[in-house]
Amino acid sequence: LPQVPDIDHSQFGDVERVALSRIKKISGPRLQASWVNAPHVTQHDDADITKMDAVRKALKSDAEAMGIKMTPLAFIMKACVHALREFPDFNSSLDPDGEHLVMKKYFHLGFAADTPNGLVVPVIRDVDEKSVFDVAGELGDLAKKARDGKLQQKHMQGACFTVSSLGGIGGTAFTPIVNAPEVAILGVSKAEMKPVWNGQDFEPRLTLPLSLSYDHRVIDGAAAARFTRYLADVLGECRNLVM
Numbered sequence: 001l002p003q004v005p006d007i008d009h010s011q012f013g014d015v016e017r018v019a020l021s022r023i024k025k026i027s028g029p030r031l032q033a034s035w036v037n038a039p040h041v042t043q044h045d046d047a048d049i050t051k052m053d054a055v056r057k058a059l060k061s062d063a064e065a066m067g068i069k070m071t072p073l074a075f076i077m078k079a080c081v082h083a084l085r086e087f088p089d090f091n092s093s094l095d096p097d098g099e100h101l102v103m104k105k106y107f108h109l110g111f112a113a114d115t116p117n118g119l120v121v122p123v124i125r126d127v128d129e130k131s132v133f134d135v136a137g138e139l140g141d142l143a144k145k146a147r148d149g150k151l152q153q154k155h156m157q158g159a160c161f162t163v164s165s166l167g168g169i170g171g172t173a174f175t176p177i178v179n180a181p182e183v184a185i186l187g188v189s190k191a192e193m194k195p196v197w198n199g200q201d202f203e204p205r206l207t208l209p210l211s212l213s214y215d216h217r218v219i220d221g222a223a224a225a226r227f228t229r230y231l232a233d234v235l236g237e238c239r240n241l242v243m
């Protein structure tokens with residue numbers, strides 16, 4: 001690879017040299033490996049989550065009684081399983097021989113977690129077999145472990161697909177880097193109430209921006225558009241996401 005010029009910045013003003021965190025030293029080369037090996041494209045779409053959010057709010061107090069925070073991310077992860085089932089190529093990895101896909105029959109989903117020391121990706125196993133309460137509960141536990149620096153290797157292994165949610169922070173879209181050797185990652189931005197034309201009037205609808213980055217060696221653009229639309233429809237209908 002061509003090198004970035006090595007410049008002595010102190011010739012231009014005061015500087016301080018700070019060590020990278022252990023996590024950044026590990027995640028940096030992995031992100032770069034994915035970026036340079038997998039040709040990335042990002043597909044953007046919107047999901048109407050008005051109904052999903054009403055369901056989530058209705059479940060909130062039951063969840064709280066169980067000590068669980070019912071976050072939108074739990075519904076989104078459940079919806080991803082439906083889309084991965086419908087489009088199995090998204091639940092694969094490219095075999096190192098470059099001539100086969102390794103199709104996964106399980107649904108272990110990673111989620112990007114922001115911690116004081118950097119980005120980590122804990123994994124929730126068998127999301128297909130878990131209720132939205134179970135997924136929300138595990139999300140909360142793993143996110144806390146991540147923030148406290150208590151994740152073990154076993155908590156971060158075996159993911160088939162990753163969700164990176166910046167929805168709690170803000171933004172309208174971004175282009176996440178695929179967590180290789182996975183072949184796709186879903187970026188989620190902040191849901192906003194938007195006026196949507198229903199043929200007669202503008203209706204206020206809660207709109208969730210989705211950004212799906214994918215490895216173009218494995219996934220074609222049309223498949224990515226279909227996957228993202230399907231996911232948006234599953235979220236919109238909010239069927240089979242609770243249990």
Ligand code: CAO
Nearest residue numbers: 071072073112113114143164165167168176177189190191
């Ligand atoms: N739209 C609108 N609001 C959202 C939302 C969305 N898409 N997603 C979450 N929210 C809300 C939550 O409901 C919560 O509101 P209340 O407290 O009023 O209920 C608030 O935003 C904060 O949510 P959160 O971000 O703390 O919780 P979460 O379960 O959604 O996410 C976790 C958990 C671990 C994913 C998150 O804390 C985090 O680390 N996010 C950053 C991930 C990241 O860095 N990604 C980039 C990696 S590089 O590709």
